Each structure stands twice: as structure tokens, then as C-alpha cells.
Amino acid sequence: MNGHRCDHCGEEATIHEYTPSHGKVLSETHLCEQCAHKLGIEGKVVKGAQELLSQIVLAKTGRRKSPASLACTSCGLTWGEFREHSLLGCPECYTAFEKLLEPLLERIHEGATHHVGKTPARAHLDITLRLSHLRKELAQALTAEQYERAAQIRDQLLNLSAAGEAADGPESGDREEAAPS
Amino acid sequence: MIGLDYSSTGEWLRGTGPDGDVVISTRVRLARNLAGFNFANRADRGEKQQIVALAREHALGLAGRSDLLWIDVASLDALDSLLLVERHLISKQLARGDQPRAAVVNRDESFSLMINEEDHFRIQVIRSGRRAADAWAEVNRIDDQLGEKLPFAFHSRFGYLTACPTNVGTGIRLSIMLHLPALMLTKEIERVRRAAQDMQLAIRGFYGEGSEALGDIFQISNQTTLGKSEAQLLREFDEGVMPRVVEYERRARHVLVERRLSLLDDRVHRALGILRSARLLKLDEALRLLSHLRLGVQLGRIEGVDPRTIDRLLMLVQPAHLQKTLGESLHQAERAEARATLIREQLR
Numbered sequence: 001m002n003g004h005r006c007d008h009c010g011e012e013a014t015i016h017e018y019t020p021s022h023g024k025v026l027s028e029t030h031l032c033e034q035c036a037h038k039l040g041i042e043g044k045v046v047k048g049a050q051e052l053l054s055q056i057v058l059a060k061t062g063r064r065k066s067p068a069s070l071a072c073t074s075c076g077l078t079w080g081e082f083r084e085h086s087l088l089g090c091p092e093c094y095t096a097f098e099k100l101l102e103p104l105l106e107r108i109h110e111g112a113t114h115h116v117g118k119t120p121a122r123a124h125l126d127i128t129l130r131l132s133h134l135r136k137e138l139a140q141a142l143t144a145e146q147y148e149r150a151a152q153i154r155d156q157l158l159n160l161s162a163a164g165e166a167a168d169g170p171e172s173g174d175r176e177e178a179a180p181s
Numbered sequence: 182m183i184g185l186d187y188s189s190t191g192e193w194l195r196g197t198g199p200d201g202d203v204v205i206s207t208r209v210r211l212a213r214n215l216a217g218f219n220f221a222n223r224a225d226r227g228e229k230q231q232i233v234a235l236a237r238e239h240a241l242g243l244a245g246r247s248d249l250l251w252i253d254v255a256s257l258d259a260l261d262s263l264l265l266v267e268r269h270l271i272s273k274q275l276a277r278g279d280q281p282r283a284a285v286v287n288r289d290e291s292f293s294l295m296i297n298e299e300d301h302f303r304i305q306v307i308r309s310g311r312r313a314a315d316a317w318a319e320v321n322r323i324d325d326q327l328g329e330k331l332p333f334a335f336h337s338r339f340g341y342l343t344a345c346p347t348n349v350g351t352g353i354r355l356s357i358m359l360h361l362p363a364l365m366l367t368k369e370i371e372r373v374r375r376a377a378q379d380m381q382l383a384i385r386g387f388y389g390e391g392s393e394a395l396g397d398i399f400q401i402s403n404q405t406t407l408g409k410s411e412a413q414l415l416r417e418f419d420e421g422v423m424p425r426v427v428e429y430e431r432r433a434r435h436v437l438v439e440r441r442l443s444l445l446d447d448r449v450h451r452a453l454g455i456l457r458s459a460r461l462l463k464l465d466e467a468l469r470l471l472s473h474l475r476l477g478v479q480l481g482r483i484e485g486v487d488p489r490t491i492d493r494l495l496m497l498v499q500p501a502h503l504q505k506t507l508g509e510s511l512h513q514a515e516r517a518e519a520r521a522t523l524i525r526e527q528l529r
Contacts, residue, residue: 075219087299089223091216091334091342094349098338101346105339105407108347110381112408115340117351118321120328133338156408 006032072096111152116159184250187264187505190496191290191307196488198310202479203427205358205398205492208269209316210305211324212343212352216334220344221297229281229297236296239330240285243323248288255282260510263501269307271295292323299344300352302327311423313355313415321411340407350407355418359426362397362476363433366448367441373426377401380422396468396495401426438480449477453486457528461514462521467498490527497523 004013013030068080077089079100088094094101105113114134134157141150193206214220215235218228241249254262254275262276271284275298282297295303304327306320327333334342340350348354364370377384383402386394401422403414437445452473456462462470475491477483496502498520504511507519 075223077223085222086346087222087344088220088342088346090219091214091336094336094339094342105346105349109350109405109407110409112350112405114338114408115336115350116408117340117353117410117412118324119340120333120335121325159408159410159413 004030006030008032009034067100070097070100106152111149112156114156116156185268185286185288185290187268187502188497190493191268191270193269193291193307193309194492194496195309196492198308198312200311200423200427201309203359203361203430204311204423205360206307206309207311207313207316208305208307208354208356208358209313209320210303210354210356211320212300212341212348212354213302213304213324213327213331214300214334214342214344215302216332218301221299221301222344224297226281232301233281233283233296235331236283236285236294236302239327240294240296243326246287246292250286250288252284252286254284255279260501260504264505267496267499267501272298272303274298292319294323300348311357311419311427313357313418313423317355317411317415347404348406351409351411351414353406353411353414354402355414356400356402357418357423357426359399359401359430360397360472360475361399361426361430362472363437364430365397366444367433367436369429369433372429373399373401376422376425376429380417381405382422395465396472398468398472398495434476434480445477445480446482448473449480449482452477453483453528456524458525459521461517462498462524463517464498464500464520467520467524468495471495471498486528494524494527497527 005011006013007030009032011032011034014033068078068083070079071077072089072093073096074092075089077093079097082088082093082097088097102113134153138150138153138157141147141153193208196205198204198206215232218224218232221229221232224232237251241251243249252265254265254271257265257276262271265271265284265286266273266276268290270286270290270293272295275282275284275295280297282295284296285294286292291307293305295305304320304323306316306323308316308319336342341352343349343352361370361373364373374384381404383404385400385402386398403418405414452470456467456470456474471491471494474483474486475488478486478488478491497506500516503516503519503523506523511519
């Protein structure tokens with residue numbers, strides 16, 4: 001419980017929305033379930049993922065200026081087109097729309113915004129880079145007194161650190177996931 | 182001609198796995214895309230052809246696999262496509278359309294690779310019963326092998342990139358297929374729904390998204406793919422949702438035997454009676470009755486029916502299977518008759 005009250009009626013808030021941009025939080029909204037419902041914002045993950053995604057995107061559009069005409073330089077898909085179909089056009093879209101995707105991914109994936117888990121052998125991925133990225137975000141969340149958000153980032157940091165340690169040992173990931181004998 | 186034996190079932194529907202009385206099968210699938218190509222929804226025909234060609238070159242040569250079949254889905258007729266959908270080897274989405282797309286499957290049907298579905302590649306492994314770690318180990322090995330040859334789109338922050346952001350990160354979907362007749366009979370199925378929702382899991386019918394729970398068969402799968410490792414997800418299923426649901430169903434079966442035996446016996450014997458004598462059976466009715474029969478056999482209330490026959494019938498009574506078996510195209514009313522005849526013969 002983080003103690004936030006609903007922005008509309010002052011009751012205990014259960015739905016929290018943070019809009020990040022360039023690593024900073026642009027705005028915060030806290031709502032109780034009733035007011036969220038009145039405003040057409042769903043806070044429960046109960047429907048089909050695809051449907052949920054369009055709902056989140058739609059819920060967002062009325063509430064902040066969304067650059068619908070922003071386009072991916074690689075495939076030409078606009079943010080507006082993505083909003084309509086919930087499908088991205090190419091791998092580069094994730095970089096082109098990174099900041100716009102962040103709040104959406106948080107909602108879909110239980111607050112997570114960073115990958116934890118397998119990396120392709122040929123990518124030689126640098127886990128340290130992702131750790132430092134997360135640490136920066138954690139510091140920002142703490143400065144802004146966003147403790148719920150900070151706790152989510154801390155969990156991701158712990159997960160990623162554990163994954164990093166597991167990856168250090170030869171084939172340790174495989175051992176952990178092998179079928180029990 | 183696909184080259185599969187559609188008169189029997191894949192390994193996953195043979196009831197041989199652990200906790201097979203409740204957990205029919207465990208499926209793990211990975212979504213992967215090639216770097217440097219548009220996602221399938223935005224790729225043109227030429228790009229899709231290139232992706233199919235790359236898959237043919239590298240997927241058919243997977244080490245330790247001499248039993249792979251290449252299926253050019255774009256050239257299949259409607260009946261063969263539907264047959265593959267019914268066997269859970271390809272999705273409805275892959276079966277539709279005229280764009281270049283393909284599938285690779287192995288002979289015991291425990292592995293399939295879909296090419297140019299929503300993502301360039303959907304790699305899936307299905308095992309009978311509760312065998313998540315086993316299915317993951319196999320799909321992981323295949324993914325490693327393909328990843329050595331093919332540059333998968335990967336982002337330092339978002340992980341494996343997918344057309345839909347709901348799959349990004351690990352790209353993993355772990356699904357268990359469950360037979361829950363006792364929870365349906367005792368009207369306690371809501372407990373499973375609540376448990377699934379509490380754990381952020383999706384619950385669906387026999388044929389996945391948007392399908393009904395025909396034959397009391399449900400699928401539970403993860404929705405979160407970002408911020409959680411594959412190992413963590415497997416643990417959550419193995420130690421969390423699977424034992425819980427298996428326990429709910431077994432307890433409900435126990436309650437039926439201990440306290441509501443006449444209701445149970447009525448349902449299971451009524452099912453056998455209708456299945457052995459009906460002349461017309463629609464799909465939903467047939468699956469409902471087969472579900473009750475399966476329950477009766479597992480609880481020892483019905484003897485002389487081989488449980489493998491019931492599992493095989495779950496597949497053979499499906500529309501495309503019926504038509505392939507009889508070698509002719511049938512409309513719905515004709516299928517009802519053919520279905521009833523097939524079941525009578527098999528349960529004689």
C-alpha cells in the first residue's frame with residue numbers, strides 16, 4: 001500500500017498511472033476503482049491481451065497529446081497506425097516508439113519495462129548496460145518519491161542480477177531449467 | 182497430402198504424461214523474428230518468400246532431427262489446413278490467406294514451427310501431461326540451434342522483439358491443457374478462473390483465444406513476457422498454478438465419489454449410453470459426453486473402455502478429421518451422422 005488518494009474523490013487509490021518521458025515522470029494519476037471506471041480506464045488485467053492493449057492505447061490518447069503522426073524511419077509505420085491495429089511494423093519500431101511504448105509495456109507486463117531471461121548467443125548482450133539503465137531509473141523514482149514504481153524497478157534489478165550471475169557459470173541456466181530427475 | 186497419420190493422435194494426446202488424469206498436455210512456444218525484415222503484417226510477398234526460404238534451409242537441417250516434414254501451408258487445400266489446426270500443429274491465423282507461409286512438424290507431432298504467422302517464427306513443443314521443464318528444454322535447444330543460423334531481432338532493453346508488444350521480451354507462451362469435468366459438474370470452475378486471474382494468467386478453451394471450453398477442456402497460459410525469466414515462469418507454473426488446479430479437480434472428483442455417487446454414476450453411464458446408441462451427434466455434444474466418459478473411466482466407474490480410445494476420439498470427431506477419415510466432403514448434418522457412427526464403432 002503506498003497511501004495515494006484518488007485524484008477525483010479522495011478515497012484510497014488502487015490504480016496508478018505514471019507517464020514517463022526521457023527518463024523523467026511527466027505526470028502521475030491516482031484513482032480509485034470507481035472513478036477509474038467512470039473515466040473509462042480499466043485497471044484489471046482480465047480480458048484478452050490484444051483487446052487489453054487496444055484499450056490501454058485508447059485510454060491514453062484522450063489524456064495526453066499523443067504524436068499519432070510520429071513514424072518509424074525504417075518501415076514507415078506511424079504511432080497512429082499502431083494504435084489502430086496493436087501490431088508494430090518492424091523490429092526498429094521498438095526504438096522509434098520506445099518512450100511511447102514504455103507505459104504500455106508496464107501495464108501489459110506487470111510493471112516491467114526491461115527484458116530478463118534468455119539472450120541469443122550471437123547477440124553478446126551486455127547485461128551491465130541494462131543494469132545501469134535500471135539503476136538510473138530507480139534513483140529517479142526514489143527522488144520523485146514514487147515508491148511503488150521504485151519497488152517494481154528493484155524487483156527487475158534483482159531478477160536481472162540473478163540472471164547475470166547464472167549466465168556467468170558455464171551452462172548454469174540449463175542446469176536450473178533441466179527436468180527434475 | 183501432408184504425410185501425417187491422422188487416424189491416430191500426436192504424442193501429446195496419448196495420456197502418457199505425469200498427472201495425465203487432469204493435465205492433458207503442456208505446450209511451450211517461442212515467438213521469434215528476423216532482424217532486418219519487416220514483421221509479417223507489414224512484410225511484402227517478396228520478404229515473406231525470403232523468410233520461408235531461410236526457414237526451409239535452416240529448420241529442416243536441425244541437428245538430431247531426421248523426422249521433420251515441410252508443409253507449404255500456402256498450397257494446402259482448406260481441409261488439410263483445418264486438419265493441422267485441429268491437431269494443434271498450426272494456428273487458425275496461419276491456415277488463412279494466400280501469402281507465403283509454411284510449417285515444419287515432426288512425425289510424433291511434439292514439435293512444430295510456424296513460419297510467417299503473426300511473427301516470422303513460432304516455435305512450439307507439446308508434451309503429454311505435466312512436463313513444462315521437459316518441453317522448455319526441447320524448445321530452448323531448437324531455438325539455440327536456429328539462433329546460431331538466423332539473426333533473431335533482439336533489443337538490449339526489450340529482449341526478443343515481436344509484432345505485438347504483448348509477446349515482447351522472452352516471447353514465451355507456456356500453456357497447459359486441462360480436463361476439468363468434476364469442477365464443471367460441481368460448478369466450482371470459478372475457483373480456477375479466479376486462481377488464474379490472481380496469477381495474471383489467461384484461461385481459454387480447447388482451441389485457444391476466443392474458443393469455448395468444449396469437452397470441459399481448458400487452457401491456462403501466461404500473459405507476462407517481459408521482466409520475468411523463462412526459469413521463473415516455469416517455476417510459477419510447476420510450483421504454483423499446476424499443482425493448485427490439479428488439486429482442485431482431484432478434490433472435486435473425490436467429493437463426487439464420496440458424496441454424490443448417484444449423480445456421478447448417472448452422468449457417466451448416461452454418457453456411455455448415448456455415445457453407444459446415438460445416430461446423430463453434433464461436435465459440442467460429442468465432446469461433452471466424451472468428457473463425462475473419460476471421467477467415469479478414470480474414476481473406475483466404467484470398465485471395459487480403453488482411455489486411449491477416448492483421447493483418440495477427442496481428435497477424430499473434429500470436422501476435418503471426420504472428412505479425411507471418410508475421404509469425402511461432408512456438410513454439417515452429414516458430419517453429425519458420420520460422427521455418431523464412428524463413435525459407436527469405436528466404443529462397441
